[in-house]
Amino acid sequence: MKILRKAADMKAIDKASMSEPYGIAPAVLMENAGRAVCEKGGVYVGGWSGKDVMILCGKGNNGGDGFVTARHILAEGGRVYVYAFGEKDGYSDESKAHLKTLEAMCDGERCSLIYYRTASDSALLIKQLDTCHVVIDALLGTGFKGELREPYKSIVMAVNEAAAGRHVTVISVDMPSGVNSDTGAVSGSESEEGSAPVMADLTVTFGAFKQGQFLYPGKACTGKLEIDHIGIPVALSEQCKEAVFLPERQDVIDAVRPRRVDSHKGTHGTVAVLTGCNDMAGAALMAVDGAVRAGAGKVFLYTPAETAKYCIARQPEVMVCGVGPTGTRTLGGSEAREIIDNLENVSVLVMGPGMGKHEGVFDFINYIAEKTTCPMIIDADGLNCLAKHDKQAFFKKYGKRTVITPHPAEFSRLSGLSVRDIKTDLIKAATDFVHTYGVNLVLKGAPTLTVSAKTGHVYVNRTGNAGMATGGMGDVLSGITAAMICHDGIDSLAVAACAAVYLHGAAGDYCARHIGPYGFTATEVASAVPKVLAQWDEARPMPALQEPYIMS
Numbered sequence: 001m002k003i004l005r006k007a008a009d010m011k012a013i014d015k016a017s018m019s020e021p022y023g024i025a026p027a028v029l030m031e032n033a034g035r036a037v038c039e040k041g042g043v044y045v046g047g048w049s050g051k052d053v054m055i056l057c058g059k060g061n062n063g064g065d066g067f068v069t070a071r072h073i074l075a076e077g078g079r080v081y082v083y084a085f086g087e088k089d090g091y092s093d094e095s096k097a098h099l100k101t102l103e104a105m106c107d108g109e110r111c112s113l114i115y116y117r118t119a120s121d122s123a124l125l126i127k128q129l130d131t132c133h134v135v136i137d138a139l140l141g142t143g144f145k146g147e148l149r150e151p152y153k154s155i156v157m158a159v160n161e162a163a164a165g166r167h168v169t170v171i172s173v174d175m176p177s178g179v180n181s182d183t184g185a186v187s188g189s190e191s192e193e194g195s196a197p198v199m200a201d202l203t204v205t206f207g208a209f210k211q212g213q214f215l216y217p218g219k220a221c222t223g224k225l226e227i228d229h230i231g232i233p234v235a236l237s238e239q240c241k242e243a244v245f246l247p248e249r250q251d252v253i254d255a256v257r258p259r260r261v262d263s264h265k266g267t268h269g270t271v272a273v274l275t276g277c278n279d280m281a282g283a284a285l286m287a288v289d290g291a292v293r294a295g296a297g298k299v300f301l302y303t304p305a306e307t308a309k310y311c312i313a314r315q316p317e318v319m320v321c322g323v324g325p326t327g328t329r330t331l332g333g334s335e336a337r338e339i340i341d342n343l344e345n346v347s348v349l350v351m352g353p354g355m356g357k358h359e360g361v362f363d364f365i366n367y368i369a370e371k372t373t374c375p376m377i378i379d380a381d382g383l384n385c386l387a388k389h390d391k392q393a394f395f396k397k398y399g400k401r402t403v404i405t406p407h408p409a410e411f412s413r414l415s416g417l418s419v420r421d422i423k424t425d426l427i428k429a430a431t432d433f434v435h436t437y438g439v440n441l442v443l444k445g446a447p448t449l450t451v452s453a454k455t456g457h458v459y460v461n462r463t464g465n466a467g468m469a470t471g472g473m474g475d476v477l478s479g480i481t482a483a484m485i486c487h488d489g490i491d492s493l494a495v496a497a498c499a500a501v502y503l504h505g506a507a508g509d510y511c512a513r514h515i516g517p518y519g520f521t522a523t524e525v526a527s528a529v530p531k532v533l534a535q536w537d538e539a540r541p542m543p544a545l546q547e548p549y550i551m552s
């Protein structure tokens with residue numbers, strides 16, 4: 001599983017590489033970084049020979065990487081125009097050393113080095129942008145914060161214009177300049193017109209992927225992403241105490257093991273979906289659909305008597321139980337008592353989708369939680385009601401066995417943060433909440449994050465698409481999550497939730513490919529789940545059938 005790092009982690013790893021017992025010289029890491037940009041960038045642009053390349057080098061070590069890149073591109077037959085934005089003496093020792101070597105190679109023909117100081121340097125830069133083929137952006141890396149300041153602000157604007165108008169290729173070193181490597185926040189989003197970040201075609205990153213490359217809006221500026229380990233010792237790059245992970249397809253395939261051939265419906269769990277109200281039978285139906293399609297052994301739907309009329313036989317595999325006397329339209333405390341009297345051997349509960357906003361919802365959920373011991377998934381209206389009650393006390397008692405699945409607006413109600421604050425630092429908002437309340441969290445969005453109450457690990461999901469931004473998708477996810485909790489071999493709620501989120505997104509991607517980029521429905525996503533599971537079976541190293549093959 002890939003690990004996503006923050007700037008501070010990278011600094012610590014960098015420092016540890018240089019210290020005992022490793023003792024790697026800082027200039028060596030920088031050399032490796034610059035060479036990697038030349039190599040991977042060269043493949044991207046089809047070789048450097050005959051290319052005019054502008055290399056913009058900031059004041060920090062990102063700029064130092066740029067000096068090394070320039071030297072290697074020169075050796076590969078490119079012509080380089082290097083702009084240094086720092087004072088000669090202001091650079092770090094390793095950057096200074098590489099700058100000195102580059103300076104010695106400058107001939108004003110194939111290699112020019114310009115110390116950017118005045119408006120005339122700016123005019124020259126803009127003129128050269130007109131003719132160069134590639135821009136290497138080594139202005140700012142993991143050290144960037146806030147909004148781009150001048151002169152970077154104007155230069156980045158000119159680079160982006162050249163890229164859009166003349167199709168100049170832009171390659172960013174480590175991070176697109178103007179993107180925060182921890183949060184994915186970008187320069188310009190606060191207001192300032194013309195302070196937008198570099199829009200890279202390719203980013204070559206070092207040592208580890210950075211969180212900001214996988215969080216919007218930074219993700220959209222990163223372009224194609226390549227990584228080079230630049231010689232950092234493996235033991236350091238793999239250490240992951242409070243890590244943020246990027247699960248890949250094979251990780252999820254490994255977690256969602258094939259079913260045993262001798263299994264039966266009792267082996268795959270009993271999901272009880274306790275939800276719905278008279279206006280929203282559809283939400284309940286989509287939740288059960290998700291559970292059925294993701295392979296739950298048995299699925300029950302407990303819904304108000306009046307709602308049950310619309311649900312019976314809509315999905316014949318689901319056992320629909322109408323709750324309350326004829327005419328009951330919502331679920332409250334007395335309906336909870338009735339359900340508990342009849343509920344047996346349930347593996348996992350789903351509550352919330354389409355329950356409505358009436359006061360009884362909290363009594364209902366609280367009573368069910370108190371009288372059961374199995375895992376619970378709480379979504380939608382279930383979360384809205386918790387937001388209005390003592391969620392601290394609720395999560396203290398039941399958080400460890402609960403997965404909550406809010407979208408940003410629901411999470412805003414729960415956390416008290418504005419949607420804007422949540423999006424500004426998604427990972428922090430999610431981890432702070434889990435730390436405070438001790439509940440497993442699936443924070444839905446682009447991307448969806450899963451945070452484990454037990455380990456604090458964060459999983460950033462990669463699947464899914466904008467076509468899924470429609471009603472009902474969350475209801476289906478709650479059902480898929482329930483089925484995954486029951487799945488053979490999955491050993492924690494967070495892993496189940498993470499696998500469910502990945503599967504749900506992959507089913508959405510399947511729909512986008514086979515139906516269209518948007519306009520497909522939540523029900524179609526549920527129907528695509530078995531197709532994705534079939535693809536996963538094909539990708540397993542061992543055949544899913546655990547019985548002898550008879551060769552004919």
Ligand SMILES: NC(=O)C1=CN([C@@H]2O[C@H](COP(=O)(O)OP(=O)(O)OC[C@H]3O[C@@H](n4cnc5c(N)ncnc54)[C@H](O)[C@@H]3O)[C@@H](O)[C@H]2O)[C@@H](O)CC1
Nearest residue numbers: 014030059060061062140141142143144145147148149174
């Ligand atoms: N393992 C590592 O950590 C390695 C890091 N290396 C490079 O070093 C980079 C980090 O270097 P630094 O920590 O020196 O940081 P950067 O080079 O990313 O940026 C620091 C500079 O940016 C300026 N700055 C910050 N915010 C700004 C803003 N809003 N507008 C204008 N200027 C701003 C600061 O004043 C400082 O001069 C990495 O991204 C990578 O490219 C490589 O040399 C190889 C090894």
Ligand SMILES: [K+]
Nearest residue numbers: 137140173175
């Ligand atoms: K950069």
